[in-house]
Amino acid sequence: MRRKRLFFSIGIGLGAAVMVLGTQAVARVLPGSWQENWDSDSPAQFLLLAPGDSEAHSNSSDPQAEDGKALELVLAAGSAAGPGNGPEIETLSTREYGTYSTRLKIADCSAQPNAGVVTGYFIYFNDGSDADGDGLADNTEIDFEWLCAEPQTVYLTMWTDYRDSDEAHQRVGRAINLQSGEIEYSCYFEAFGDCQRLSGIENQPESVAAMPTYDSSAGYAVYGFQWTRRRVTWWMENPATGQRVILWDYQGLERIPDHVAYFMTNVWHTATWTPPGLPGAVEAPNAPLSGRVDWTRFEPLPGIAFLPLVGR
Ligand SMILES: *[C@@H]1O[C@H](CO)[C@@H](O)[C@H](O)[C@H]1NC(C)=O
Numbered sequence: 001m002r003r004k005r006l007f008f009s010i011g012i013g014l015g016a017a018v019m020v021l022g023t024q025a026v027a028r029v030l031p032g033s034w035q036e037n038w039d040s041d042s043p044a045q046f047l048l049l050a051p052g053d054s055e056a057h058s059n060s061s062d063p064q065a066e067d068g069k070a071l072e073l074v075l076a077a078g079s080a081a082g083p084g085n086g087p088e089i090e091t092l093s094t095r096e097y098g099t100y101s102t103r104l105k106i107a108d109c110s111a112q113p114n115a116g117v118v119t120g121y122f123i124y125f126n127d128g129s130d131a132d133g134d135g136l137a138d139n140t141e142i143d144f145e146w147l148c149a150e151p152q153t154v155y156l157t158m159w160t161d162y163r164d165s166d167e168a169h170q171r172v173g174r175a176i177n178l179q180s181g182e183i184e185y186s187c188y189f190e191a192f193g194d195c196q197r198l199s200g201i202e203n204q205p206e207s208v209a210a211m212p213t214y215d216s217s218a219g220y221a222v223y224g225f226q227w228t229r230r231r232v233t234w235w236m237e238n239p240a241t242g243q244r245v246i247l248w249d250y251q252g253l254e255r256i257p258d259h260v261a262y263f264m265t266n267v268w269h270t271a272t273w274t275p276p277g278l279p280g281a282v283e284a285p286n287a288p289l290s291g292r293v294d295w296t297r298f299e300p301l302p303g304i305a306f307l308p309l310v311g312r
Contacts, residue, residue: 032098035297039069046089046296052076054087054267055288062292064220066103071293075107075117075267078284083120086268089293094125094260097301100142101224103294107267108217109148109285116270116282117148119216119291121223125261126162136161136168140257142232144223148289150275151217152179156234156248160257167192172202172255174248181210184276186248188255201251208247211238220294228301232256263298267291 036043038058048056053076062070073087106119122143130137139162145155159171168191175184186203187195197203214221222237234247250256267289274281 032300033298035295037067037069037295038065038071038293039067043071045091045093047092049088049090050074051085051087052079054079054085056087056089060292062294064105065292065294067294071265071296073107073265073267073291073293075269075285075289075291077287079269081116081269081271081284083118083266083268086266088264088266088268089296090124090262090264094262095298095300096258096260097228099224099226099297099299099301100263101222101297101299102265103220103222104216104265105218105220105292105294106146106151106216107148107289107291108151109289110151110217112283112286113149114278114280114283115148115285115289116272116274117267117285117289118145118270118273119148119265119267120145121265123227123261123263125259131259132161134161136163136170138257138259139169140259140261141171142225142227142257142261144225144234146216147270147273147275147281148217149278149281151215153177153184153275154216154223154236154247158232158250158255158257160255170255172198172250172252174198176208176247178208178211178214181208183208198252202255204249204251205246209245211240211245213240214238220292224297226301227256229253229256229258263296265291265293265296 036045041059043058050056055074057072059069060072075086079085102121107117109115125140128137139159141159143157155175157171157173161170172188174186186198221239225234230253231251233249235244238245269284271282
């Protein structure tokens with residue numbers, strides 16, 4: 001989903017490039033890999049943003065976290081709509097191709113079923129430049145998103161262009177109801193509401209096995225995507241079995257962004273994006289709602305030289 005962001009011009013150099021190697025079982029730790037466990041009051045890799053009354057707490061006690069500690073992103077009651085009004089984390093530096101993963105639990109609004117709240121885990125970069133000269137700003141973005149009113153469904157989206165003034169854009173997206181296994185759509189879009197159905201190598205796999213007990217707001221699950229030049233693969237671990245499930249294995253070169261980006265997670269109020277059949281799910285939260293992150297991991301691609309971190 002579109003977002004407007006402030007870009008900070010503070011100069012953070014390579015000193016921020018502290019490698020935090022995780023305790024997770026990673027088959028082979030590649031140079032340039034890191035994992036943030038959110039078990040310290042001062043995470044080395046990330047900027048924590050908490051506009052208005054929102055809050056972002058690292059090192060928050062959480063018995064469901066693997067190490068008992070998590071990042072808590074608290075969206076305040078009555079928050080104004082838009083990602084700029086909710087808590088957000090972003091890496092201090094940008095990176096490109098690799099595997100991005102997290103163990104995450106989305107904001108739970110079961111006490112307010114018509115709340116309009118997005119939890120997003122994604123990479124993003126848009127500084128307004130238009131290197132491909134198509135009249136739309138280049139927008140590097142690969143998303144996992146969930147609506148709290150529909151916690152059984154995951155929205156996967158990849159953007160290459162977005163123009164703020166009229167919301168014209170280029171993106172591909174797939175929505176999957178994981179409880180039923182129904183792929184609700186796989187489309188290429190140039191506007192909100194538009195849909196050109198994808199087929200062939202842009203629409204694989206054509207089915208995803210149901211996870212009957214899946215509820216993204218009831219418990220943690222591991223989600224990830226691998227971003228390469230020609231292919232982006234979104235996957236998750238079935239929380240009931242631990243098995244890796246491929247959600248979308250997308251190939252389509254010209255629709256894959258190729259600019260370095262920030263690695264982010266956020267929680268925000270949407271007053272316009274609703275699940276199918278739930279047009280009333282646009283309410284601001286009437287009590288604080290928290291998304292939680294147990295850990296956040298980045299691994300560069302095997303065999304590709306580690307790209308130096310780009311400070312800003
Ligand atoms: C984490 O929080 C605890 C309090 O719950 C505090 O005592 C500890 O110093 C914090 N750890 C780090 C590494 O910041």
